Amino acid sequence: EIVLTQSPGTLSLSPGERATLSCRASQSVSSSYLAWYQQIPGQAPRLLIYGASSRATGIPDRFSGSGSGTDFTLTISRLEPEDFAVYYCQQYGSSPYTFGQGTKLEIK
Amino acid sequence: EVQLVESGGGLVQPGRSLRLSCAASGFTFDDYAMHWVRQAPGKGLEWVSGISWNSGYIGYADSVKGRFTISRDNAKNSLYLQMNSLRAEDTALYYCARSSGWYRDFDYWGQGTLVTVSS
Numbered sequence: 001e002i003v004l005t006q007s008p009g010t011l012s013l014s015p016g017e018r019a020t021l022s023c024r025a026s027q028s029v030s031s032s033y034l035a036w037y038q039q040i041p042g043q044a045p046r047l048l049i050y051g052a053s054s055r056a057t058g059i060p061d062r063f064s065g066s067g068s069g070t071d072f073t074l075t076i077s078r079l080e081p082e083d084f085a086v087y088y089c090q091q092y093g094s095s096p097y098t099f100g101q102g103t104k105l106e107i108k
Numbered sequence: 109e110v111q112l113v114e115s116g117g118g119l120v121q122p123g124r125s126l127r128l129s130c131a132a133s134g135f136t137f138d139d140y141a142m143h144w145v146r147q148a149p150g151k152g153l154e155w156v157s158g159i160s161w162n163s164g165y166i167g168y169a170d171s172v173k174g175r176f177t178i179s180r181d182n183a184k185n186s187l188y189l190q191m192n193s194l195r196a197e198d199t200a201l202y203y204c205a206r207s208s209g210w211y212r213d214f215d216y217w218g219q220g221t222l223v224t225v226s227s
Contacts (some may be wrong), residue, residue: 001172035213037153044203044220045145046152050213057215088153092164095167097143099157 002027002091006100012108019076021103023089028069033093036065036074039089039102040085049074081107110134110216112204117221120194128221130187131203138162138182141207143214144189146200146223156202158210159191165210172198194225 003026013019023034024069030053037045047056052072062077077082084107089100116128130142156209157168157178166178177190187204201222205214 011133031211033211033213037214039153044217045214046217047213047215048125050215090153090155090213091214092207094211095158097162097167099153099155102152 001096002029002094002098004089004091004098004100006089006103007089008103009101010092010104010106013079013105014108015079015081017079018107019074019079019083021074021087021105023067023072023074023100025070025072025091029091030093031070033091034065034067034072035090035092036063037088037090038083038085039088040082045088076105079105110206111202112206112216112218114202114204114218114221117202117223119224119226119227120227122195124194125190125192125221126194128189128191128202128223130218132185132187132206135181135206137185139208141165141212142180142187143205143207143208144145144178144187145203145205145214146198147203147215147220148197148200151200154200157185160209160210191223194223196225199225 007022007027034052039045053065111133113131144156175193179188201220203220205217
């Protein structure tokens with residue numbers, strides 16, 4: 001099973017700042033089958049990024065993903081108030097699919 | 109509009125069974141793999157089980173293997189999760205989600221159904 005470790009656990013930033021979230025895998029994620037999801041409290045997760053760097057339909061271009069192998073990054077270039085949420089990475093290249101433990105992005 | 113609507117959750121005693129359903133609409137159901145993902149109160153996401161479009165591929169998390177069974181009925185546009193021998197640690201919000209293939213991201217999620225296992 002591939003274990004995903006996200007850092008930091010909590011990130012405190014202000015609107016307009018840049019956010020950088022990390023996801024590290026215990027072994028290489030095949031074909032960059034790595035996704036990022038956003039979850040606002042009380043809502044279902046929403047797909048942001050798939051294939052490590054492709055934005056899902058309707059996702060603003062301030063969200064970008066990068067990385068390969070075992071190290072992946074989600075960057076939000078300029079934080080909007082609606083971006084403060086919990087973010088999860090997920091690998092779907094091997095079963096069982098696994099999620100990271102999440103990074104909470106909070107308003108400073 | 110894609111819709112996934114879960115049902116069947118509730119309060120159940122340890123050791124008992126429960127069957128969850130997910131009704132799909134707004135897309136061609138048998139073009140997609142389907143999954144169950146759960147989230148314990150205040151915790152993160154855990155993939156529970158997945159099934160390919162024709163039920164040819166089925167997978168389970170180790171935590172539920174041998175106790176849960178996933179199935180689908182393409183004629184009814186429905187996904188199911190039969191949960192037996194329930195434990196307190198199965199208490200969670202259960203989401204169904206779709207993916208365009210077996211090794212694909214989960215692009216739409218339902219709103220979830222809550223399962224509480226307690227005596």
